Amino acid sequence: MKPKILIVDDQAISRALVARGLARHGLTEDYDVLQAENGAVGLKLFEAHIDIRQMIVDVHMPVMDGPTMLRMMSVRWPDRIASTTIYMVTTEENESLRARCLSYGVDEWLLKPLDITKFCGHIRQHAA
Template sequence: MTQASIARTVLIIEDSPVQAKIIRKQIQAYTQFDVRVAHSLADAEDVLREAHDTIFVAVIDLNLPDAPDGEAVDLCLHWQMPSIVLTATFNEDIRRRFIERRVVDYFFKGSIQDMDPMVTSIERVFKNRFVHALVVDDSRTQRGIIRQLLEVQCVNVLEAENGVEGLAVLEANPQVTLVITDYQMPEMDGIELVRELRQRHRMDKIAIVGVSAVGSGPLTAQFLKHGANDFLTKPFEVEEFYWRVNQTLEGLDLMCDLRSCREQLESR
């Protein structure tokens, strides 16, 4: 992906001119992204047909006059457009629909201050397009589940069925900066893999998240003590997975920035 081909536009689909202006101003105040606004489902269809290859994420009002039941979300997902949903109401049924539709995230409409987490989510979507992750699990089904969740967050995903294969995949793909590994695997389990990874890669080079269906306090501690950044017990909530992975990636970005600053200072 060349610099010229990188999509940098946010599409806002919002029928209220006032609300659309608030969202646009917040995005432009804190990022360098371009913004397009559509005030209806019909407008959004026109924008996506005209310029979908320049748009990397859509911020969508859940209920529009010509799309009262989230049809704008379905439109964007049809175009394989990562979608962040804004809603004035929330209940468990709406939450389930968001998860089933595989939206990146959802937020309540509110003041400008309420928009800050949304802007952070937009920035993370942009960054995640350049993130390569490795999922290590001996269960093809579990690998598929985690792969799907990562791809919703726009992460590029590779797979391995055990720790030994995972090390080989990493050797062949040095662009990988995130490893998500199960605990119980043949040949090399998750803790052994974490230990081996930390002998080869510092925490500012690769982030590691451990997962297990037999999670407990001692197991969590073992993963963390051997160098994992975080640990999740299966089954986990989808939003918890998204939050922990994105927070782990944010932490990795901060460490990389600090390393870069230190290297610049040392070179003077």
């Protein structure tokens, strides 16, 4: 069974673009990709799939935003969060929000739109 990458973003087009980029760069040979439309669904998927190794998380989403989801995960599963590479993606540069997210286990803060080639390099680097 392959490890998983979880994409959490309320915009279906954003999830699709990242998933297609991962496939185009050969990462779906090494990972299965899961998708969630908000933090509440992302939380359920993280609980259900213990083999999630990397997450791409949007900041602003309805129902439950990315920082809230990550805070809940870091309380419930601190060891799993510590061993999961987390990329927070957003359109804004907000240092206080960034600092808060880093305290919840975020490894990289990335601005949208993502350069998918560069991003896939990050995925490979953290997989090594």
